Amino acid sequence: MSEAKIQVYKGPAGGWGALRSVAHQLLQHRIALKGARTLLSANQPDGFDCPGCAWPDRQHTSSFEFCENGVKAVAAEATADRATPERIGQHTVSELRSWTDHDLEALGRLTEPLAYDATTDRYRRLSWDEAFATVARHLQALPSPDEAIFYTSGRTSNEAAFLYQLFVREFGTNNFPDCSNMCHEPSGVGMKASVGVGKGTVTLDDFELADCLLIFGQNPGTNHPRMLGELRAASRRGARILSFNPMRERGLERFADPQSPLEMLSGGATPIASDFYQLKVGGDIAVLKGIMKHLLTLEAVDHAFVAEHTTGFDALKADLEAEDWARIEAESGLTRERLLQAAQVIAQADKVIACWGMGITQHQHGVAAVQSIANLLLVRGMVGKPGAGLCPVRGHSNVQGDRTMGIYEKPAPAFLDRLRDVYGFEPPRHEGFDTIGAIEAMRDGRASVFFGMGGNFAAATPDTPTTWAALQRCALTVHVATKFNRSHTVHGREALVLPCLGRTEVDLQASGAQHISVEDSMSMVHLSAGINAPASPHLLSEPVVVARLAAATLPNSRVPWMWLVEDYGRIRDHIAQVFDEFAGFNEKVHRPGGFRLRNTASERVWATASGKAQFAVHGIPTDTLVHRARKRSRRDEVDAGVGADAGGDQAAEEVFALTTVRAHDQYNTTVYGLDDRYRGVFGQRRVLFVNAQDRVRAGFDEGAWVDLIGAAPDDIERVAPGFKLVDHDIPAGCVAAYYPETNVLVPLDSHAVGARTPASKAIPIRLRLAKGAA
Numbered sequence: 197m198s199e200a201k202i203q204v205y206k207g208p209a210g211g212w213g214a215l216r217s218v219a220h221q222l223l224q225h226r227i228a229l230k231g232a233r234t235l236l237s238a239n240q241p242d243g244f245d246c247p248g249c250a251w252p253d254r255q256h257t258s259s260f261e262f263c264e265n266g267v268k269a270v271a272a273e274a275t276a277d278r279a280t281p282e283r284i285g286q287h288t289v290s291e292l293r294s295w296t297d298h299d300l301e302a303l304g305r306l307t308e309p310l311a312y313d314a315t316t317d318r319y320r321r322l323s324w325d326e327a328f329a330t331v332a333r334h335l336q337a338l339p340s341p342d343e344a345i346f347y348t349s350g351r352t353s354n355e356a357a358f359l360y361q362l363f364v365r366e367f368g369t370n371n372f373p374d375c376s377n378m379c380h381e382p383s384g385v386g387m388k389a390s391v392g393v394g395k396g397t398v399t400l401d402d403f404e405l406a407d408c409l410l411i412f413g414q415n416p417g418t419n420h421p422r423m424l425g426e427l428r429a430a431s432r433r434g435a436r437i438l439s440f441n442p443m444r445e446r447g448l449e450r451f452a453d454p455q456s457p458l459e460m461l462s463g464g465a466t467p468i469a470s471d472f473y474q475l476k477v478g479g480d481i482a483v484l485k486g487i488m489k490h491l492l493t494l495e496a497v498d499h500a501f502v503a504e505h506t507t508g509f510d511a512l513k514a515d516l517e518a519e520d521w522a523r524i525e526a527e528s529g530l531t532r533e534r535l536l537q538a539a540q541v542i543a544q545a546d547k548v549i550a551c552w553g554m555g556i557t558q559h560q561h562g563v564a565a566v567q568s569i570a571n572l573l574l575v576r577g578m579v580g581k582p583g584a585g586l587c588p589v590r591g592h593s594n595v596q597g598d599r600t601m602g603i604y605e606k607p608a609p610a611f612l613d614r615l616r617d618v619y620g621f622e623p624p625r626h627e628g629f630d631t632i633g634a635i636e637a638m639r640d641g642r643a644s645v646f647f648g649m650g651g652n653f654a655a656a657t658p659d660t661p662t663t664w665a666a667l668q669r670c671a672l673t674v675h676v677a678t679k680f681n682r683s684h685t686v687h688g689r690e691a692l693v694l695p696c697l698g699r700t701e702v703d704l705q706a707s708g709a710q711h712i713s714v715e716d717s718m719s720m721v722h723l724s725a726g727i728n729a730p731a732s733p734h735l736l737s738e739p740v741v742v743a744r745l746a747a748a749t750l751p752n753s754r755v756p757w758m759w760l761v762e763d764y765g766r767i768r769d770h771i772a773q774v775f776d777e778f779a780g781f782n783e784k785v786h787r788p789g790g791f792r793l794r795n796t797a798s799e800r801v802w803a804t805a806s807g808k809a810q811f812a813v814h815g816i817p818t819d820t821l822v823h824r825a826r827k828r829s830r831r832d833e834v835d836a837g838v839g840a841d842a843g844g845d846q847a848a849e850e851v852f853a854l855t856t857v858r859a860h861d862q863y864n865t866t867v868y869g870l871d872d873r874y875r876g877v878f879g880q881r882r883v884l885f886v887n888a889q890d891r892v893r894a895g896f897d898e899g900a901w902v903d904l905i906g907a908a909p910d911d912i913e914r915v916a917p918g919f920k921l922v923d924h925d926i927p928a929g930c931v932a933a934y935y936p937e938t939n940v941l942v943p944l945d946s947h948a949v950g951a952r953t954p955a956s957k958a959i960p961i962r963l964r965l966a967k968g969a970a
């Protein structure tokens with residue numbers, strides 16, 4: 197492991213640094229040979245879909261797409277380390293709860309079902325039969341099916357997700373919180389109203405044509421490294437790439453393709469972004485309005501498109517004309533002149549793609565921000581033509597597919613009718629809990645069984661103490677998982693951990709080795725089959741876990757659960773019966789590269805209320821938690837008679853907007869290592885990136901240790917102790933730190949209007965010198 201240090205990283209993204217990191221990962225997991233073979237099968241026609249991100253792959257064109265972080269995801273699953281019942285049972289669960297995410301991850305792969313023993317405060321092994329009987333007993337005993345919660349994380353395959361939602365709806369609830377609630381929910385909600393589909397409208401072919409790429413709040417160098425290949429190609433053919441991000445992320449600066457001998461040997465690299473717009477945290481709507489205001493003056497509106505395909509333009513235009521430049525500048529942190537430069541690039545481009553990630557969605561006004569991006573492209577007629585369109589870059593490798601399969605707390609009536617017609621039971625019609633709703637329900641005692649299909653609910657969710665107390669109130673918590681994680685230590689009175697196969701492993705059922713299918717960020721559905729031997733002979737696949745649980749819980753079910761999982765092709769036939777767009781599923785999915793689901797917006801068919809693409813008018817937010825905390829802080833100062841020229845004490849009370857990001861060596865709550873190479877952080881994670889002038893003004897030395905104190909106006913004490921201050925190129929008033937350590941600071945009720953995604957990209961905090969700090 198690296199020693200703790202802060203050192204500016206001078207290399208490009210990718211390059212030798214990436215190759216060194218890969219070698220280190222394989223060594224660390226003691227899988228040198230197996231790893232190499234496994235890696236060659238990632239995203240290959242007969243291999244597995246990379247369990248990393250949801251960026252599509254060109255499996256039919258390039259032989260092997262190198263991705264450092266894909267390697268980490270694969271290596272972490274193929275590790276030689278084993279979290280056996282003996283190994284886990286060496287420690288009390290209270291002890292394990294105090295471990296870091298990194299140390300929990302290092303325990304390795306789970307091998308057998310575990311049950312919590314309250315008398316010893318330890319996990320012990322139990323049989324699968326006992327496990328299913330336990331869950332079934334709890335579920336059957338509930339006064340109402342709505343007192344059970346069924347969470348999904350986005351690695352779950354289409355086949356497993358389909359069976360899971362079928363079981364849960366036959367059981368009687370729509371309580372389906374999923375990771376998407378914390379992720380791209382605002383993209384789905386916002387786009388559906390704007391263009392009639394909640395999914396990206398572009399494909400990789402469009403990336404080959406675009407002459408302008410806008411990247412909002414996304415860090416592809418770390419989170420979607422295969423996207424850098426597309427960006428590199430675009431940059432080389434002269435496309436303009438603009439990044440809108442408070443941070444100047446290295447992956448967007450320059451990239452050395454590890455597969456390009458020339459770049460590698462010459463030490464060269466391809467510059468990526470032509471320009472960086474380092475806006476303030478939460479300043480995106482202001483930026484977008486500023487750019488659109490300029491587009492009006494530049495007469496860059498595509499009037500023919502607007503007239504034929506849209507509604508609401510006049511209202512948008514009037515709103516933009518009335519918008520105040522002073523407010524745009526104050527809230528975005530960028531000048532009118534700077535925004536003109538961006539507008540000119542966009543006005544001159546013929547084919548514009550807008551990509552975005554969590555920097556857009558994880559805000560109180562995330563839906564409005566997504567719709568503002570849609571507005572921008574619609575003004576220029578850039579949706580539904582080759583080389584242009586909207587591209588929300590999804591996170592988990594099958595998060596989009598899980599939604600397509602019905603993992604959704606607000607299912608459409610037509611879909612429920614179809615389930616009823618195909619299966620002969622009446623599915624529940626009322627809305628279920630999303631992630632926030634599930635936490636509230638457990639907190640208030642309205643739900644008492646939590647079942648997690650993958651993921652790490654206790655670590656990924658906001659307001660950690662509240663969420664933990666909610667989970668601990670449950671009668672039963674169950675997690676289907678590949679690795680032991682934080683959520684398994686934050687448990688109900690009874691608790692089970694059920695180990696499952698990972699995507700890289702052979703899934704052998706009665707009819708032979710199985711394939712599963714996934715849907716990527718561009719709606720391509722394709723097959724995946726593991727090649728490694730399972731980490732333990734006791735592992736079950738996720739579809740089998742669901743089938744056995746369903747059979748145990750619903751003895752009178754009419755669904756042939758165990759027959760379905762003998763051959764996953766049978767599950768796909770059922771999927772084809774329920775979803776028209778999956779007609780001929782088994783045949784189509786076996787074609788090389790799979791097939792693309794229809795996307796109406798990309799055909800300029802607008803499945804909206806008006807039958808047109810819809811402009812949405814949104815004000816520049818001035819009512820967020822950060823705004824409110826700042827207003828209150830100023831008022832308090834006035835009350836206390838503190839003048840503008842007061843010393844360090846007053847400045848130290850300043851409210852900062854904290855954004856929470858991923859480091860290079862993590863996958864969400866899974867911490868592979870303690871480095872964040874591109875941002876120059878090594879051997880540590882408890883750092884706070886701060887603007888140097890802010891730091892000096894607040895009276896802190898560089899490297900000082902501070903506690904992060906929540907400043908939400910609800911007056912609940914929220915503290916994340918012990919972060920080291922690191923000067924960073926970030927706008928004044930903004931600070932950044934890693935997730936999940938900072939989730940203690942996110943208030944449960946601070947979430948996106950209309951989508952309830954926790955606002956984990958804009959948390960009001962104050963800094964306090966840590967006690968005992970050197």
Ligand SMILES: Nc1nc2c(c(=O)[nH]1)N[C@H]1C(S)=C(S)[C@@H](COP(=O)(O)OP(=O)(O)OC[C@H]3O[C@@H](n4cnc5c(=O)[nH]c(N)nc54)[C@H](O)[C@@H]3O)O[C@H]1N2
Pocket residue numbers: 248249250265379412413414415416418419420440441442443445475476477478479480552553554555556590591592855856857858859860862863864865957
């Ligand atoms: N290796 C790896 N790959 C991953 C993941 C991982 O953890 N590790 N996670 C997966 C998942 S589930 C997801 S959702 C994706 C996440 O992929 P990203 O969306 O790239 O994830 P984040 O690290 O949250 O970073 C978002 C970016 O937004 C910027 N940002 C912060 N606040 C703002 C703001 O207010 N406005 C703007 N414009 N930008 C802002 C940050 O500086 C950062 O560059 O990646 C997926 N892929």
Ligand SMILES: Nc1nc2c(c(=O)[nH]1)N[C@H]1C(S)=C(S)[C@@H](COP(=O)(O)OP(=O)(O)OC[C@H]3O[C@@H](n4cnc5c(=O)[nH]c(N)nc54)[C@H](O)[C@@H]3O)O[C@H]1N2
Pocket residue numbers: 348349350351352375376378379380554558591592649650651652653656657676677678679680681696697698699738856857858863864865866935936938939942956
């Ligand atoms: N503050 C803050 N909070 C955030 C975010 C943020 O940017 N900032 N991002 C949010 C986002 S975008 C997301 S998507 C969520 C992520 O939330 P989750 O999806 O719940 O979390 P992960 O960390 O991806 O889950 C990791 C665990 O999944 C299990 N696992 C891995 N592979 C498999 C598999 O194949 N099957 C099964 N059954 N289990 C498996 C392992 O046990 C591993 O420990 O976090 C959200 N929370």
Ligand SMILES: [Mo]
Pocket residue numbers: 375378379380590591592
């Ligand atoms: Mo995500």
